Amino acid sequence: MSHLLRISAAVVLAGALYAQTQPGAQPADPKPESPASPTVTKPATGQEHDPLFDLPPVPNKKVSLIGGTIVKLDPVLSRLTVQPFGAQKKMGVSFDPRTQVFQDGQPVHDLNLKAGQRVYLDTMLDGSSIFAKRIWIQTAPATGSGRGQVMAYDAGSGELTLRDELSARPAKFHLDAATVVRSQNQKVSAADLTPGSLVTLNFGPQQGKFDTVREVEILAKPGATFSFFGRVTYVDLSRRMIAVDNRPDNKNYEIYLETIPRGDMRKLHEGSIVGVTAVFDGKNYVAREITFAPAESSETEPQ
Numbered sequence: 001m002s003h004l005l006r007i008s009a010a011v012v013l014a015g016a017l018y019a020q021t022q023p024g025a026q027p028a029d030p031k032p033e034s035p036a037s038p039t040v041t042k043p044a045t046g047q048e049h050d051p052l053f054d055l056p057p058v059p060n061k062k063v064s065l066i067g068g069t070i071v072k073l074d075p076v077l078s079r080l081t082v083q084p085f086g087a088q089k090k091m092g093v094s095f096d097p098r099t100q101v102f103q104d105g106q107p108v109h110d111l112n113l114k115a116g117q118r119v120y121l122d123t124m125l126d127g128s129s130i131f132a133k134r135i136w137i138q139t140a141p142a143t144g145s146g147r148g149q150v151m152a153y154d155a156g157s158g159e160l161t162l163r164d165e166l167s168a169r170p171a172k173f174h175l176d177a178a179t180v181v182r183s184q185n186q187k188v189s190a191a192d193l194t195p196g197s198l199v200t201l202n203f204g205p206q207q208g209k210f211d212t213v214r215e216v217e218i219l220a221k222p223g224a225t226f227s228f229f230g231r232v233t234y235v236d237l238s239r240r241m242i243a244v245d246n247r248p249d250n251k252n253y254e255i256y257l258e259t260i261p262r263g264d265m266r267k268l269h270e271g272s273i274v275g276v277t278a279v280f281d282g283k284n285y286v287a288r289e290i291t292f293a294p295a296e297s298s299e300t301e302p303q
Contacts, residue, residue, distance in 0.1 A: 196282035222282035
């Protein structure tokens with residue numbers, strides 16, 4: 001029996017020695033491994049948005065296009081003061097690195113903004129301020145068209161001063177020997193540009209201080225008589241005024257009824273077909289006579 005106990009003790013001791021010689025669970029390698037979690041990302045290109053340091057993306061809001069001239073630039077506060085075309089009130093606009101800038105249609109990385117530049121801006125409300133989402137810098141010579149009333153014309157210098165139709169702000173233009181002046185599709189002299197005349201003009205690149213006018217069309221001169229025929233589109237008897245869609249030129253005209261008898265005025269309503277003889281008094285077309293066409297006939301709407 002003692003021999004059997006000695007054999008058992010030897011087996012137990014050998015098992016203990018064998019367990020000590022086998023490699024046990026090793027401690028984790030102190031060298032950190034790459035994280036396997038898909039929620040942890042490492043910036044690879046530096047282009048990812050950092051919510052702590054980067055500006056938020058530009059909101060996808062409706063934008064308004066504004067054109068004008070930069071009158072003041074504050075690069076420290078990132079603000080522009082713009083004088084919109086045809087408006088008297090200046091406008092403050094903010095910008096930042098999110099603003100996209102184009103020069104003559106090509107994207108540029110440098111703002112390159114200067115006072116006096118003509119620009120167009122896609123603007124949107126950012127809280128209570130106006131933010132420029134895109135800025136187009138126009139360096140090419142400007143061309144365009146305008147409409148207004150002649151305030152003065154200096155034949156010696158060729159300087160034409162016009163009251164702008166939209167803003168009533170005086171604008172100056174230059175006429176030269178190549179400028180064509182027309183009235184009722186006939187070439188006339190620039191001397192016909194009398195104060196009070198309504199005109200449209202096409203102008204080309206700026207030469208000197210003012211844009212050079214290529215063509216002027218005299219629409220009306222004070223004292224001139226005009227005939228209109230068409231549908232009445234608006235009636236305001238309190239102002240003694242109607243609006244008429246004039247068929248000969250497909251334009252709408254406001255006509256004042258200061259001398260028209262009240263009996264004739266009461267016959268007027270939207271949709272009436274009228275013929276009007278009016279005089280341009282330097283400010284308005286004033287009716288001298290109104291005739292009514294039969295209820296109509298020629299005004300049948302197309303099916």
